[in-house]
Amino acid sequence: MAWARDESDRWAAAAGLSGERRTDWLLAFGEALSNSVRHGGGSGTLRMWCAGGEFVAEIRDQGLLANPLTGRRRRPDPRAATGGRDVWMMHQLCDLVEIRAAAPGLVLRLHMGLG
Template identity: 40%
Template sequence: MTNASPRAPRTVVPIERSLLISEAFDQAQVTELRHSVTSCAHAAGLSDERLDDFVLAVNELITNAVRHGGGQGSLRLWRQAGELVCEVADDGSGISSGRLDDRSRPAADTAGGWGLWLARELSDTMEVVTGEAGTTVRISAALAATERVGRHHVE
């Protein structure tokens, strides 16, 4: 028997999410989906260069899903806790660990290989889960900040 008082129950505060887009896509929907992301991101509070950067990063991810992930994918965009989050998933065969670990900028004369690098550079955070069943990439942009400070990339 101990004299320790019982712990107070933990209070879990749920993160409020506001789903803005949830859509499957293929090559035919890429342009329309990019326009929808632009509208939603602007309405959520991104503007100017931050808006352009985020939309370009999303465009690279959806283009990669079409080109390398089986020709189609799904996109979810939501707002949560002061940030805008976009997740793009595909059913491709995955990304090699060597490719994921390579954080160097592609050579200027390289025709491909820019997608993940750009998405990483243009977003505040980036997470990649990949395997034989497909790839899911999640990026975020802070809504309140005017500059990206303390960027953290998890892969």
């Protein structure tokens, strides 16, 4: 995991994300990566790119998410055992978070504008 976070930081810096935006990026990316390792079936793929003034990371794994709107509406109870705080935090820190079911598994994309 440390390698992927370091690589994401290098890509974010090269893309031109400012210091504060890069910190937000790394927090959101770390949560996404941690979820993938914890819930994604043991393996996955990571892609990062810049397009249309955005920096994007895509994580594909074998995970499942019963509710693709998790984390979008209201802040989860921090004491709840059901979780959801990490996805909520991704939504707060990134400009756009996409979560899609894919055969088989899940695709998560984090978007952050460069401007």
